[in-house]
Amino acid sequence: MVSIDIPPHPWWKPGLDLHRGGDSYAHLLSATRGLLDAVAGVDAPEAVLAEVAGEVSRIAGRLNSYTTSDESQIAGTRMDLPGRGHPLVVPYRTTSWTSVRMTAEVTFTRIHLGDGGAVHGGVTALLFDEVLGRFANHGRQPARTAFLHVNYRRLVPLDVDLDILTKVDRAEGRKLYITAELSHDGTVLADAEGLFVAVSAQ
Numbered sequence: 001m002v003s004i005d006i007p008p009h010p011w012w013k014p015g016l017d018l019h020r021g022g023d024s025y026a027h028l029l030s031a032t033r034g035l036l037d038a039v040a041g042v043d044a045p046e047a048v049l050a051e052v053a054g055e056v057s058r059i060a061g062r063l064n065s066y067t068t069s070d071e072s073q074i075a076g077t078r079m080d081l082p083g084r085g086h087p088l089v090v091p092y093r094t095t096s097w098t099s100v101r102m103t104a105e106v107t108f109t110r111i112h113l114g115d116g117g118a119v120h121g122g123v124t125a126l127l128f129d130e131v132l133g134r135f136a137n138h139g140r141q142p143a144r145t146a147f148l149h150v151n152y153r154r155l156v157p158l159d160v161d162l163d164i165l166t167k168v169d170r171a172e173g174r175k176l177y178i179t180a181e182l183s184h185d186g187t188v189l190a191d192a193e194g195l196f197v198a199v200s201a202q
């Protein structure tokens with residue numbers, strides 16, 4: 001995996017340590033993603049499911065006693081980890097970054113399966129909103145997604161390394177238009193255009 005250091009956004013969570021949790025949080029995230037994949041693919045006897053459900057509930061309860069405000073949670077702030085270190089965000093890995101062009105890699109797994117062996121379309125849209133949104137906010141004013149248009153060109157496979165290419169298309173005042181392609185071996189599987197409108201920092 002290629003790892004690059006992307007500077008934090010100066011207006012975003014100022015003063016917060018963006019490496020909180022260290023390697024231990026990275027391991028927790030990875031184990032959690034593994035659990036989600038296991039649940040998504042399971043067909044076990046009820047007794048096994050009941051036992052595992054009890055263990056998972058106990059573990060969740062242990063973490064719940066450390067729940068913090070959304071401003072200080074770790075999830076979503078670990079820019080060094082796949083998917084910003086958020087368990088819901090698709091675990092893409094950024095591989096290059098300039099102010100006008102960003103590349104990343106992603107590998108979908110069992111939790112992302114829709115039907116017919118392919119990735120759920122909503123998951124593809126989530127990936128695009130995340131990648132375009134993060135790119136729209138990097139080194140610029142804070143901006144929110146006004147629209148996101150996704151074209152589904154081919155079925156998106158699981159367990160295959162895919163490429164993401166994101167570019168600034170044009171800027172018009174507060175409006176920034178960004179495009180992205182998700183491809184495999186040069187074949188575009190899906191592409192997207194998003195409009196991001198700059199807002200005041202909160």
Ligand SMILES: CCCCC/C=C\C/C=C\C/C=C\C/C=C\CCCC(=O)SCCNC(=O)CCNC(=O)[C@H](O)C(C)(C)COP(=O)(O)OP(=O)(O)OC[C@H]1O[C@@H](n2cnc3c(N)ncnc32)[C@H](O)[C@@H]1OP(=O)(O)O
Nearest residue numbers: 009012129130133134137142143144145146147175197199
């Ligand atoms: C502030 C925080 C931003 C969030 C970023 C978070 C973190 C950033 C930090 C690090 C980065 C890390 C991670 C980021 C990763 C992902 C981020 C994902 C981003 C999202 O997932 S974010 C959630 C979904 N998003 C919303 O929850 C938006 C709800 N919505 C609104 O908040 C307003 O709706 C808004 C602000 C969009 C506009 O409101 P507004 O009042 O500021 O501006 P206004 O309406 O005047 O429009 C101004 C000009 O845009 C044109 N325009 C507007 N909407 C249009 C549309 N749909 N189609 C075509 N044109 C449109 C108008 O026509 C006008 O054009 P013109 O100037 O030419 O007349």
